[in-house]
Amino acid sequence: MQFEISPDALANKIILITGSGDGIGKQLALDCAKAGATTILLGKTVEKxxxxxxxICQNNWPQPAIVPMDLNGANESHYQGLATTIEEQxxxxxxxxxxxxxxxxxRPLAQIPLDEWSEVMQVNVTSQFLMLKTLIPVLQKAQHASVVFASSGVGRKGRAYWGCYSVSKFASDGLMQSLADEYANSSLRFNAVNPGATHTAMRTKAYPAENISSLKKPEDVVAPYLYLLSDSSIGQNGLFVEAQPK
Ligand code: NDP
Structure with missing residues (x-):
């Protein structure tokens, strides 16, 4: 699959990226803005x-909006408020x-405390469900809206000690596939990208002793996300795309 898009491929598009203060989400927000999109930056840490x-403003790209939101604490009314604000603005x-x-x-599955399990599921799965539930009507106001999920290799094949993260990525992939099927004959499309091993805070937490010299950086893995957000991918639905194919 070719991921090339024109430099202004996202002009006049409104794009919300969760976790856009750091890592892959940050790079993606910068590249979306560079390609002409008005970005809605959502994350936990306001300073980031x-x-x-x-x-984005220093580069004279379209002025973004900031939405500070802790996906672990947010309830359904927060998501409804977000949808209303986006629709109004x-x-x-x-x-x-x-x-x-x-x-x-x-750690071993049997040693995962319930509160840790619940938090990972809330942030990685339930928040996605609530966000989609409230935002699908706003996505339907666009001509050809695109939803992109961040997936993972352990969301396709379980791995020892990756317990709740792995299970959450399987669930998120199920969400993507179910919605892709539900909306197959609509203007909406739902796809997932596995960025593959990428040098970010999350990767360092998983592999603290790793030699980072051979790791891809966020700027190396965002092309498939940009492609899936652009009109070049209209008609692509239900795909699991590898940013670093073997
Ligand atoms: P980072 O840890 O670098 O960034 C994660 C982002 O998510 C941060 O902006 C963080 O905000 C935000 N976030 C985390 N918890 C919450 C919360 N409760 N509420 C709101 N925002 C939150 O991760 P990556 O960039 O590495 O990962 C991005 C995606 O890619 C993830 O879904 C990950 O599973 C996936 N992925 C990453 C791989 C890798 O090798 N890096 C490999 C495969 C998949 P804050 O900084 O404010 O906490």
Missing amino acids: LEQVYDQ FGKLDGLVLNAGQLGTL
């Missing part, structure tokens, strides 16, 4: 979102990237 906001949503994620602690 403000840094991305400043970087922008009238539509062209792109949604469900990128925010938590790793939890890698």
Whole structure:
């Protein structure tokens, strides 16, 4: 699959990226803005979102919006408020990237405390369900809206000690596939990207002693996300795309 898009491929699009203050989400927000999109930056740490906001404004790319939100604490009314605000301010949503994620602690499944399990499931799965439930009507106001999920290799094949993270990524993939099927004959499309091993805070938490010199950086893995958000991918639905194919 070719992921090339034109430099202004996302012009006039409104794109919400969760977890856009750091890692892959941050890089994606910068590249979406560079390609002409008005970005909605959602994340937990306001200072990180403000840094991305400043970087976008300094480059004279379209002015973004900031939404500080802890996906672990947010309830259904927060998501409804987000949907109402987006509809009032922008009238539509062209792109949604469900990128925010938590790793939890890698350990044997039987040793995972229930509160850790619940938090990872809340952030990695339930928040996606609630966000889609409230935002699908706003996505339907766009001509061809695209939803992109951040997936993982352990969301396709379970791995020892990756317990709740792995299970959450399987569930998120199920969400993507179910919605892709439900909306197969509509203007909406749902796809997932596995970025593959990428040098970010999450990767360092999973592999603290790893030699990072051979690891891809966020800027190396965002091309498939940009492609799936652009009109070049209209008609692509239900795909699991590898950013680093073997
Ligand atoms: P990072 O840890 O670097 O960034 C995660 C982002 O998610 C941060 O912006 C963080 O915000 C946000 N986030 C986490 N918890 C919450 C929360 N409770 N509420 C709101 N925002 C939250 O991760 P990556 O960039 O590495 O990962 C991005 C996605 O890619 C994830 O879904 C991950 O599972 C997936 N992935 C990553 C791989 C890798 O090798 N890096 C490999 C395969 C998949 P804050 O910083 O404010 O906490």
